[in-house]
Amino acid sequence: MASGKMRNITFAQAVRTALREEMKRDERVIVFGEDVGQYGGVYGCTTGLQREFGEERVRDTPISEMGIAGIAVGAALAGYRPVAEIMYVDFLTHASDGIVNNAAKWHYMSGGQFSVPVVFRSPGGGGAGYAAQHSQNLEAWFAHIPGLKVVVPGVPRDARGLLKAAIRDDDPVVFIEHKAHYGFKGEMPADEELIPFGVAEVKREGTDVTIVSWSRTLTFALEAAEQLAGEGISAEVVDPRTLQPLDITTICESVAKTRHLVVAHEAVTFGGFGGEIVAQVTEHAWESLDRPPLRIGAPFVPLPYSEPMETFVIPQVSDLVARVRAYLG
Amino acid sequence: MAGKDPARLLHFYEDMLRIRFFEEKVRDVLLPQRLFRGSSDLYIGQEAVAVGALHALRDDDPVISTHRGHGHALARNLDPYALFCEIMGRTPGTCHGKGGSMHIADAGRHFVGENPVVGSSAPMAAGLALACALERNDRVVACFFGEGALNTGAFNEAANLASLWRLPVLFLCENNLYAISVPLEKASAITELENRACCYGIKGQRVNGMRVMDVYEAVSQAAGPMREAAAPAYLVFDTYRFEGHHTADKQTYRPDDEALRQFRERDPIHILEREMIEDHTVDLDTSIAYRDRIRAEIDDALARALEAPWPEPEEALVGVYAKGEVE
Numbered sequence: 001m002a003s004g005k006m007r008n009i010t011f012a013q014a015v016r017t018a019l020r021e022e023m024k025r026d027e028r029v030i031v032f033g034e035d036v037g038q039y040g041g042v043y044g045c046t047t048g049l050q051r052e053f054g055e056e057r058v059r060d061t062p063i064s065e066m067g068i069a070g071i072a073v074g075a076a077l078a079g080y081r082p083v084a085e086i087m088y089v090d091f092l093t094h095a096s097d098g099i100v101n102n103a104a105k106w107h108y109m110s111g112g113q114f115s116v117p118v119v120f121r122s123p124g125g126g127g128a129g130y131a132a133q134h135s136q137n138l139e140a141w142f143a144h145i146p147g148l149k150v151v152v153p154g155v156p157r158d159a160r161g162l163l164k165a166a167i168r169d170d171d172p173v174v175f176i177e178h179k180a181h182y183g184f185k186g187e188m189p190a191d192e193e194l195i196p197f198g199v200a201e202v203k204r205e206g207t208d209v210t211i212v213s214w215s216r217t218l219t220f221a222l223e224a225a226e227q228l229a230g231e232g233i234s235a236e237v238v239d240p241r242t243l244q245p246l247d248i249t250t251i252c253e254s255v256a257k258t259r260h261l262v263v264a265h266e267a268v269t270f271g272g273f274g275g276e277i278v279a280q281v282t283e284h285a286w287e288s289l290d291r292p293p294l295r296i297g298a299p300f301v302p303l304p305y306s307e308p309m310e311t312f313v314i315p316q317v318s319d320l321v322a323r324v325r326a327y328l329g
Numbered sequence: 330m331a332g333k334d335p336a337r338l339l340h341f342y343e344d345m346l347r348i349r350f351f352e353e354k355v356r357d358v359l360l361p362q363r364l365f366r367g368s369s370d371l372y373i374g375q376e377a378v379a380v381g382a383l384h385a386l387r388d389d390d391p392v393i394s395t396h397r398g399h400g401h402a403l404a405r406n407l408d409p410y411a412l413f414c415e416i417m418g419r420t421p422g423t424c425h426g427k428g429g430s431m432h433i434a435d436a437g438r439h440f441v442g443e444n445p446v447v448g449s450s451a452p453m454a455a456g457l458a459l460a461c462a463l464e465r466n467d468r469v470v471a472c473f474f475g476e477g478a479l480n481t482g483a484f485n486e487a488a489n490l491a492s493l494w495r496l497p498v499l500f501l502c503e504n505n506l507y508a509i510s511v512p513l514e515k516a517s518a519i520t521e522l523e524n525r526a527c528c529y530g531i532k533g534q535r536v537n538g539m540r541v542m543d544v545y546e547a548v549s550q551a552a553g554p555m556r557e558a559a560a561p562a563y564l565v566f567d568t569y570r571f572e573g574h575h576t577a578d579k580q581t582y583r584p585d586d587e588a589l590r591q592f593r594e595r596d597p598i599h600i601l602e603r604e605m606i607e608d609h610t611v612d613l614d615t616s617i618a619y620r621d622r623i624r625a626e627i628d629d630a631l632a633r634a635l636e637a638p639w640p641e642p643e644e645a646l647v648g649v650y651a652k653g654e655v656e
Contacts, residue, residue, distance in 0.1 A: 062486075066452060070451070070455065071490060074459065078460030102444070107651055109424060109434070113434055
């Protein structure tokens, strides 16, 4: 960041930038998945990579998520740094044998003889009209698995810096992007930047309430904070950026200042990762809280297709504004 | 025939005896004395496959195994002492007690590990082979699995990818006729298992898995061309497990005398002994001397393992991630 020059890019371009930079830096970085080659990925995150790095390092796979995950694990065990794209988070269920049973366990189970430096990139989330089987938010599942690291970037700069760190990490990483957010634009340093795991960022400072949020909902929280400011409510927005490892310290420090905690995510509230954050804050910083924390998430339903229903289920900016206002009222 | 080389036959014999005597200790000492937890899946009856296959391969060819992998590990020269320790959860075990009977691994010997999730190892083998292909080394990845794994999606995805991408995976299917209790003919639409990969352009070959020379020849012939031009190959070994699926198996699914009859007719160690005696490679005294020596070696390994230290409970918290501890 020496020059301090910034570029305005989309989330998808940020992902692609990270892949390209890391592939240039380390020839052990290989990319594969469905449609990632000539086509550039269904969301354009690998555009041009096959032309630049060749068909050996950027491979189209058949529709074989179990195979993709297993091959990624095997290649990682042999010293490569595979970045496997699983086209939708929902299809991680197919890939989960490789991710959950093998990638997460091999280092521990072998007594530390092997490491598994693999990244599973996958777009999650709704808002694009893909209905119940192409829109889920499963980050809490993977954050629950010892051995995995879970990254949930919300803005382009973080997507690039965290993906680079993920590729260089010696452990398996589940890197969840948001499919309705690939066109979202933001500032990114022109120079290389790595963002370490387990370091939350206060995305907006405030004094009345802490809103913890990630992925696309983070940008909703920032918009909501802007609107609340107009009503005289000062919201601090904290982005954990990685759920495993989780920087609970920064969250607790913020709550100590604001004395109010809201966690907002797109996943179903019940059993969602918001529950873990609320539990940890109440355990570590109970005396900081002036009232019980609030979780904002989706109701306990599969995501419906029709737009009015989908919009109703996914927490929107207006929902965040109304619920934070009511929470403080 | 290379398989008739007397020194090689004796080496096969020694390695097969080592597996047999090791597994008999697990069955006859560790099990009744409750010296291991969970279950242990014995390789007794299938020794010719592991020994013939791994003698035909190089020591730097990666191996990925199954829940029934003690035999593969020993045939890859892992230390019986380290195996006993791992099975009993002791610190000097191959994985310091974190893995147990179903997760033996030894990076230094390119024994990537047992994978007891049936079918799960096939895509991993393809990934290990992708690394070989990218490095343009001439290694071959040995992927052992039982016939039950053929029915998983994972095997089919891996076979297609390995063939499509020309990956040097040697698929080694040990057909021991049962997936726990379900016999082959109730689990597979066809019983000619050599045909289960041909739809992916991988030629299959059926091999007598009870005759170690046959296994050795078949694997040698399959692996040679794979080193020249990376591509997968697939062999099916007819074998049989003389014991239950695991040590707690009541074996209600097969006739009482079936295992005994199979043992009398098909024991791979007896088959090898008989042929060596007929060929005058060994006489009875030599074979007894081999048995005594290997038995003493296993006795010694077990005696030392029984004295081996236990891990501190808190070691459970170490080594979840490659760097750093659990927070």
